[in-house]
Amino acid sequence: MDAGTLALLLSLLRLTTPLCIAAMGELVAERAGVLNIGIEGMMLVGALVAFAVGVSTGSGLLAVLGGISAGAALAALFAAFVLWRGADPIVCGAALNLFALGATGTFYRVLFPPELGHATAPQPGALVFVVLTGLLVLGVGLFLARTRLGLALRAVGERADAAHAQGVRVLRIRWAATLFGGACAGLAGATLVLWIADTFVEGMTSGRGFIALALVLFGGYRPLRIVAGALLFGAASALQFRLQARGLEIPYGLLLMTPYLLTLAVLALFASRVRPPADLARPFRPRV
Amino acid sequence: MLAPLGAIGIALVALGLLLLLLGADPLRALGALMGGAFGDRNALENTLLRMCPLLLVGLGVALAFRCGVWNIGGEGQLYLGALAASALATRVLPDAPALLLLPLVVLGGALAGALWGGIAAALRVGRGVSEVLSTILLNFVALLLVAYAVHGPLQEASGAYPQSDLFPLAAQLGLLPGTGRVHSGLVLALLLPAALWFGLFRTAAGLRLRAVGLAPEAARYAGIRPERELVRVLLISGGLAGLAGALEVSGVTGRLFENLSSGYGFTAIAVALLARLHPLGVLPAAAFFAALSTGSGAMQRVAAVPAVTVQLLEALVILISASFALPRRTD
């Protein structure tokens, strides 16, 4: 493989990997019936915490664990309100995104004021994250299709009251799925500061969480198709930079819209053909 | 009525505890906040100015949520309204007769916001795309459009900064008599809650909207077409946000630039929820969040509490409000 192709491949993987990781987590959550639009915020806090831990300890491993924990912690807050108090998941997800944006911005400025100079996070290397992603995709796929818990989880997402009537512990499964989704989002955020870039920038997720949400839908709620979708998306985004480099007469400002317009186009084409889990985002009451 | 006060109360207590944990004095912080929001004439005017867009976008969000439509795109619709207003005022119509210019600019902004909401509506009705995702994605696009415009086609003649030309005087909103900076658009905004309350609860159209939000299938069987109501409410909701954007550029800033809105579109969601989606409740809720916003700067200066805690408070208010049943679907 020559240097040029390798560079291309790496570029594609950079664009694709965080999306894949976040999408896998959200896939598990949604298959369990939990719609979490707050993964954007969870990704952002994951990025900041991974950055802070990485800079202060110098350890890539601790940074990754920090990112995962931060995402899971925010997901726990989400689960507390949505699963315990029955609050609407869209509203809560939006609130958490709002909070994450503000909180990360401020804590970043407090912890890393410009006077301290430019801090960089440890870079464990591309291979680590690519392998991690591959294992994640494989694991999620096998889990959903071939395990007892996976069966129970799918039942919960399709019809929670029926699963409940058969003795399945609906709330426990939804809690676990939500935490897993948040952890994955946090991991995706960590990859942003530990590989894609080497530092934290406010708002650096730039909507990746929402694109991941769209990818779950586009992939028909199946892991491999989601990965294919993410790759296509990555390729299209890479193309955007190529076009710019070729000096095509599209202003840079407009080219930046490509990911979002592309996502909208993909949704427009595929949203009506996909059937989400029947009980997605619907309230569940175990006992009246 | 109890629920909103309860939500604020709980959120404040939680915030107070957090502040104690951080070593700050909660009472001092609260005092600084209040002072910053209402302490002097300047502060009060600031609060009123921030209340205007929160009120308008909040009304739109409340209407949409009541119809079962998750319009998270208030921010983008606001920006698009500002963009259209600026384009009209500085490039397309600057030489229009003075009497017409301002109304056209404001109207243009509202229509642009409505259009932006309409795109999400078309995607939902025509292609089955969830408006949650589409409105959020359109937010990003709108922000980028504004960035592109102020670096390019709409950039001021001198080319010094990424901002539009200053609006011609005829396109700027007049000030309310007796105030230093409060624009007359606020009057329009203050009239809307009552008007929308009437529309929601005393007209057939309002009953249809509420029915669709509460039980779309039952509404359908009664002869109502949920798709129509959905499109209508997104147009209105977007239009209100676009109006807010137009008022911001012609009444507050006088020109277009990036970061014009300090997250009004998102805070408006908190406003709508705190108001329990009731048009009359949006007024005090918008005032509350406006006060928080203006007070937070003072809180940071005087009590050394970072302004982000206000966003934390906002999020807590949303989360807690959402835990109390809202007038929405209960299936």
Added chain:
Amino acid sequence: MTQVALRNVYKRFAATEALRGANLELEPAEIHALLGENGAGKSTLVRVLYGLVEPDRGEVRIDDEPVSITSPHHALALGIGLVHQHFMGVPALSVAENLMLGQHGSLARRHAAACELLERYQLGLDPDRPAGELAVAEQQRLEIVRALGRDVKLLILDEPTAVLAPSEVELLLAWLSGLREEGRTVLLISHKLTEVSSLCDRVTVLRHGLNVITREVAGLDAAQLGRFMLGEAPPPPGQPPQTQPGQVALRLEAVRAQGLSGIELELRSGEILALGGIDGNGQGPLEQVLAGVRTLHSGSIELLCPPLALLSGERERTGLVLELAIEENLALPQAAHRHGFLSPRALRGSALDMLQRFGIRARPELPARVLSGGNQQKLCVARALCGGPGVLVAVNPTRGLDVAGTALVREEIRSLTASGCAVLLISTDLDEVLELGNRIAVFFRGALLPLDPAHHDRAEIGRLMLGEGAA
């Protein structure tokens, strides 16, 4: 487990008290019947035993130890199983996966057990087929077999025979006898008195959330049981109204849609055309087509005497907007087509009139959810009738109503015809079809089989329901 007892159980849902100190005592190795008319509290009582309902007051005792059953998981662990009234499976999962849910052991072992279960009870279902594709009766059989497959000591069945054919009912009763022989207990909820007397050892009758009596079945006849259920002799069945049919008010020609294979009917003013049949043979699709919710593939629908009022079959989902006020619910059909203001006084006034006429005692400004199920149904009827319709399509209009409510609604429908309205009645209740229909046809596989007017009886309808005599 030898004894299960529910003592002094109270439960209130919003405005209605479902249980007011009900008691139930079960002995080992018995088949116990729980009887009562709609709304008596039978389902609520057994759902307490299954951990789906939390009683406000009262206690549950198993082997004389008080226990609080907090979830179906808990109930199953205690050895209690429940066959729900309606299919409680996951439509998107396969038949086998549904049977595997909540079981123990590896997936492979569960799958083998599921297939063995299907064999043992001769269900004849493809284990890999999505459960949502099954017919209603097949789903119900799956529901029953699933419960039989669990090693339960107490099996509760909530009206299991509603959608089963007579031969299937016999099979079920035989299985239940077998359980009794194994020393297990069976609690059978029913309102079919014949099943009760042929199979059960003891019976408990509930009325308005309280027991009326508990005793051996032996020696009781259907009439006595009926009296216990109602507190008085049941009213004699009504007769279809005597009217002169007028002009054609509604005509359907060669109507094809998803679930309808060719519907032909002509409905005349002043008559009641009753469409019976086993649930799932086209009733839902026809309702949706007439409501304008399902698209026609071909054929035509002519409404010659507007307006058409629809009394839909599922009041919770398609009938009322429970969070809106009662008066607003009544105004909904007009609001659908009008542009204009709603005068609160006019709204209130017409609502009060309607409420009084139908004997619904509630303030019109309250949300519809405060009404009991029966009153909600009456509200739907009121709304359908109040516009002075030319054609009324009534789908299962008395579902869930008690005897008094049922009589009221049927009387209202009869009197509609006197004023020239045409009524299309779609009902899965055979008695209702016979009681109200001037003309009768039967749904079978998406088409209508007309009934010979000389043979308006159960036997003949039964034949048509099974497709015998289809062209």
